[in-house]
Amino acid sequence: MTMLKLSARNIRASVGRLVLTILAVTAGVGFVTGSFILADSLSDTFSGIFESAASQTDASVQLAGLEFGEDDQTLSDSVVAALEELPETARVTPIVTITDQFTPFVILDAAGEEVKPRGPPILTFSWDGREVESAIALAEGRSPAALDEVVINTEYAVAADVAVGDQVNFLTPDGQQTFTLVGTVDFPVSAGAFFVLFDFESAQTLYGKEGLVDTVELAAAPGVSAEELIAAAERVVPSEAEVINQAEVIEQSLEDFNQFIGIFRNVLLAFAGIALFVSLFIIYNTFAILVNQRIQQIGMLRAIGATGRQIRFSILAEAALVGLIGAVLGLAAGFGVAFLIKAAFQAAGGFPETGNVITTTTVLVAFLVGVGATVLSALGPAFLASRVSPVAAMRNEAGGDRGQHRRIIGGLVCLAVGLVLLGLGLFLGGQQTSVLLIELAVGAILTFVGVALLSVLFAGPIVNFIGRAEVLGTSLLVLGASLLVFMFTVGDGLPDGVVSWVTFPIKVAVSTIAILTGLSILISKSRGSGFGLGGSAAGLEGQLAKRNAGRSPQRTAATATALTIGVALVATVGTVGESLKASFTDSLERGVQADLFIYDEEGQGSFSGDLADRLEGVAGLAELSRFRANELRLADGDVVNMFAYETGTGESVIDLGIVAGSLEGTADNGMLVFVDEAEERGLLVGDSLVVDFPDLQSETLTVVGLFEDNSVLGVPFIIDLDLYEQHISNDDDVFVGAAIEEGTSVESVKAAVVAVTAEFSGVTAQDNEEFLNAQEGQIDGLITLINFMLGFALFTAFLGVVNTIVLSVVERTREIGLLRAVGTTRAQMRAVIRWEAVIVCLFGALVGIVLGVLFAWAAVTAIPDGIISRMALPYETVIFAILVAALAGVVAAALPARRAARLNVLDAISTS
Amino acid sequence: MTETIVSSTLAARAETAIKIYGHGDTEVHALRGVTVGFERGQFTAIMGPSGSGKSTLMHCMAGLDRLTSGETYIGDTTLSQLSDKNLTLLRREKVGFIFQSYNLIPTLTAKENITLPLDLAGSDGDQAWIDEVITTTGLGDRVSHRPNELSGGQQQRVAVARALASRPEIIFGDEPTGNLDSRTSAEILDFMRRAVRELGQTIVMVTHDPVSASYSDRVLFLTDGQIVDEMSNPTPETVFDKMKTLGD
């Protein structure tokens, strides 16, 4: 009881010192609860929609699912009348829609440009004006009723700047057409998609589905059960259709959906785990410092009869209380985190509107994680505290570094085990995904812990090196200048996207500050007197800062570790991403001879073969190769993806990188197989295999070659287009490559090609460079999203830096007082603390980058060459990370530096 | 000084206590075979030049540190045979401490600081005794104040009261008045003497100051890790004279 009282009082007394630790717990817990809140809210919203849809509809009629090889079928709308006649039905709602993404209805603005959502699709279907709670509601006007009337969702109306009553110009499968906008609707879960709705009869006409229906929704008459309704409906629907029990369907979709949500939550939790891991270091650090500061008190307690266990308990109780406070705040922060993640996804593409749902599980997890994590990380310090000798109470010195040997041995063990686990995870094939992930996660954690423990060994010398004025000045100058150079040469130069508009000015500012500071340090050093931003670094202040940073390597290492982890992860992601881009560019440059690429960039769907037919007539095109995709069934029953192209001309468009066999014989019932796939299935050149085509005809194909370059097509099997056409009547292409005649300009031919593709909604024609940029853009988008998620970890790391500096200023109160007493000015005092923070942060960032690049190297080596073939460093990101870390040091030091400068000299000296 | 000591009248004793710090080149012989006993109900002062081993002797006798060889006893208990845990329990029940810097817990009130050893042991202690101890401190209602609201003398009285609270076999103090001015020192020493005379406690204290030593019943002189002399019913003058002769 006393110990608990003591713990509580200790917290109250040192609340200032614990604030940042509590914040670190809050950040970690906040991310975890945010993930839960987001996932639960999504699941809640969608269950609501499913359920409210189910409350209106008991059954639905639609075409039965297609077996492999079955031809597409249609459902005649005569079934609607038949269903209406049944006494069991109260309501019969026929619906038609277009599922094919390339024939949507797109609004054209005044300039004739298509108004499209960023990322999500435009959806179009018939609507009978019925509102469904939490799924669809009329916002303004009325529902559509005639062939020239349309309803769109509010977001689309805003984006296209049109209002109810306006005549709106649409691009439709039949060319441009004008509709009257008679109303707008809201879809709470639109996730950024745009909606274009017509009444049923008009939609049939507009979609080219006269006399057809896709789905018929049925509501049972009063007193009729769903089963009775279904039995009755089954008697009147044609054989190609099936009647579905809506409740069962909804249960199934809910299950599917919740499974998806589960994955989504786990991905978020993985990032939350990283942030939490950083918090663990901060908590550990704080308690280690607090124990050190209280060593006399602990010794006294031991002397007067406190057992080691009681001491341990009091520290752990203090940790638990900190964890508890952090958990409560973290729960609150969870809502903010959920909001932020939602906003990020909304900006990146789309995300449904959801409420904020908090469940008991979330609350339990928050407390478990908050208290558990804090107690766990305080274990070490608590254990050390319990071993403080009672004689410590009699001595006046603070506790020194103990257990150096054990720390180094522990570090080596952690590092070794961590690296072995990482190696196993990356290079040992044939493991279960869950085992693999655990290996990688535990391996990475142990490696970080190992490096953190071992960095005591090299923190001193490195910090002494970085801290030298000429080194600091030169590095800042060089790094700042090279960031600018990289931005404008290797990088994208002037900004073009939303993200780069944010980062561009920041990067320019950071590099400018670095250059100016570096210069002023160097000038001050050579003149022997302070000059400009970095003047103090070259003087006595810089000296003192360097000594302080180097004095306790253990402290420096611990402070830097939080930052190291954050920077290492950013560097890993950046390097893997850069390598992916570089490999992709390489293989594209090597493998792609086409000058123009015609494909559906956004929908990734197929488009009518008419397009390629029309292109045949464009002057200046030398070669044209169509690529079509479908499925094959192998002898073992596996249904696999397949590509077909015109052998003979296709090679001039795409180089597959044949590694065994050749292209010879492809046209003669041959087959090309991706090397990895061949390995997996044990296929060799010359093997024959029997495959079924979608028309259920079998063919015996011979493996004529193995290819390794799959960056453009990304399929396991390739066959000849002639063979394809013998079995598959669908003539849609997914990709058309074109080579241009020698001597003609790409621009002019492209203009002619674009004139054709413009008539096919969704299809783009890109030249080589545009194609490359588009592909790289997707990788960049992913990296940005991952970095945003890592941002939480980086923020936590930043808190950690502020935290340790605050604590060490408190600890050095007496020393700071002495410095002030002998004439150090406040500004000088601030500079000492500031440069110390900068040096420590630079150290952390450097170690982080080395680790991150090593991790990335391991990952790149482990990832098959087909995906990443070589390593490339993201210089811009790396340099930017180092400079931001230095700047973070300045910001982190601001508060503690003020405190140090404001210390009352007399009070400071009399503190014992 | 080697006469057999009757243990029942002794609160604590040491037999040929040897303490060596460090190894090889850095070896320091802090105690070179000290044999000494402290009688119940007596106030003993230990004097000697800096580095003579006074603190070491106290730490070892109080069970805070272990001897290199030899034996120390609290009452009839042999300290060298106790586990760390039992040593802690022994300190909790049988030994009190007064530190030079008051070493009070700043976040606990004076009263809570006084009862801390009992609370640590999870016992209520002898309430009448505690009341008596608190009354003797003369703090009145200031016992519910935090240490930083008390004067140095008051804080040290709290520290002495804390040592008395569990009614230990013996109380050790390492220069308990070293941080205090002479008037406050007198006040504390008087308080300690009353604890011995009126409450029947046993106190051993290390001091540099002949005046402080004169409050005790017996003074031991330590030089270079050995007891070189002792004196009963000291006065400041006799102690001062003895110090001068030892200094030669």
Ligand SMILES: Nc1ncnc2c1ncn2[C@@H]1O[C@H](COP(=O)(O)OP(=O)(O)O)[C@@H](O)[C@H]1O
């Ligand atoms: N923990 C220790 N490690 C090494 N030497 C020590 C330690 N504690 C004390 N000493 C040495 O032992 C000798 C006696 O010290 P101490 O008992 O503190 O003397 P006193 O209290 O009389 O000043 C001194 O030489 C001192 O330097």
Ligand SMILES: [Mg+2]
């Ligand atoms: Mg001493």
